[in-house]
Amino acid sequence: MRLSVYRKEHFNAAHRLHNPSWSEEQNTAVFGKCNNPNYHGHNYELIVKVTGEVDSETGYVIDLKTLRDLIHENVIKKFDHKNLNLDTTEFKELNPTAEHIAVVIHDILREKLDAKYDLKITLYETERNFVEYPAS
Numbered sequence: 182m183r184l185s186v187y188r189k190e191h192f193n194a195a196h197r198l199h200n201p202s203w204s205e206e207q208n209t210a211v212f213g214k215c216n217n218p219n220y221h222g223h224n225y226e227l228i229v230k231v232t233g234e235v236d237s238e239t240g241y242v243i244d245l246k247t248l249r250d251l252i253h254e255n256v257i258k259k260f261d262h263k264n265l266n267l268d269t270t271e272f273k274e275l276n277p278t279a280e281h282i283a284v285v286i287h288d289i290l291r292e293k294l295d296a297k298y299d300l301k302i303t304l305y306e307t308e309r310n311f312v313e314y315p316a317s
């Protein structure tokens with residue numbers, strides 16, 4: 182029996198959307214208030230979906246405590262209460278859009294998770310703006 186389990190987490194982080202190869206005018210025109218040189222913050226809501234076979238002995242796809250610890254150790258510790266542009270190696274050269282943050286989180290967890298599982302990341306940047314990776 183194959184099904185999906187989910188773990189919700191959250192982290193707070195600051196960022197600035199900016200393309201260094203563009204002029205100031207173009208950055209302002211495209212990213213608007215998100216290009217504020219003094220940064221701005223979001224309360225990110227993260228949903229990690231793991232799909233796999235239910236183990237016949239435990240009844241688990243994956244122990245959700247194990248999944249929680251994996252996310253905390255590898256994602257929350259890295260990004261919570263950080264300035265993504267300034268404090269993280271991942272976004273030094275990569276624009277910290279919700280799309281890019283979701284891909285980075287996916288790739289971090291993918292490396293840690295057994296290949297027998299499928300993984301999907303949903304990231305809410307605001308209550309109304311969210312992204313999903315990989316796409317359905």
Ligand SMILES: Nc1nc2c(c(=O)[nH]1)N=C([C@H](O)[C@H](O)COP(=O)(O)OP(=O)(O)OP(=O)(O)O)CN2
Pocket residue numbers: 198215221277278279280306307308309310
């Ligand atoms: N495709 C994307 N578009 C936008 C992203 C993004 O990551 N991917 N990010 C932003 C900004 O980070 C911005 O801070 C979003 O905030 P805001 O526009 O204030 O979003 P709200 O949902 O709070 O806005 P309402 O006006 O209340 O709907 C912009 N675009």
Ligand SMILES: [Zn+2]
Pocket residue numbers: 196215221222223
């Ligand atoms: Zn923003």
